[in-house]
Amino acid sequence: MTDGTSATQRSPEPVGFDDPLAPAPADGEGFETNWTVRTGDVDPNNRLRFDGMARYLQDIGSDNLDATSLGVTDPFWIVRRTVIDVHTPVEFPDRVHMRRWCSSMSTRWSNMRVNITTDKGASIETEGFWINISASTGMPTRISDEALALLARTTDEHRLRWKAWLTEPVPSPAHTDVQFPLRATDIDPFNHVNNAAYWHAVEELLVDHADLLHAPHRAVIEYLSPILAGDHVTIRHRFEGGALTVWFVVDDAVRSVAKVAPRA
Known part of the structure; x- marks a missing residue:
């Protein structure tokens, strides 16, 4: 999932919502690509939306796999958490440059960092907790030896563990609940x-809290269990402390949680 010459580094991994993301590796490490921002991914103010960013992260992941043999040995991955730090937003028209690398890993999952920049000064840092999935069972499975070797080129943190960041209890049903x-x-x-698609709901709610988008901010989403076709989804939300x-929620169970908050 990375390519380039071997170079490892000690990466201080974030363990909570307020922690900074791990730094970039040496120049030349990781997978890089570019593409043009399209109108289907921006809001009425030409800001690249969160769902657009999520598609970018999926697409660079697929391109990264295709650029190596991992497209054959380790082709299926699902994301458990996405972190997006918007320092300066991407705005249409522009062209993004993206760089992707592994910042920490274990034998079944890895944290994959992607930085998004543009010549016009946009700057977005992201991190995804990606789980390798077996094509036959649909369950987490061991990453191939070849993939582990590639991932290890940009990190020496090989004991990555899952820890939820968004643990605030879900509010009780209220008149502000909306169907999704x-x-x-x-x-x-x-x-x-x-x-x-989860980010569509977040974007809908941000219409009433647009001030969050006018300064640096962090958005995090954690996927706790899948929402399936045919599920009836209720969105509950709280705006508190500027976040x-x-x-x-599906059948009174929380399937996913997202949070958007200002960054210093």
């Missing part, structure tokens, strides 16, 4: 709601 009808186009090949938290 699923569309056929929201469903991915695993019969799950695609991770980018927006969103819960995706």
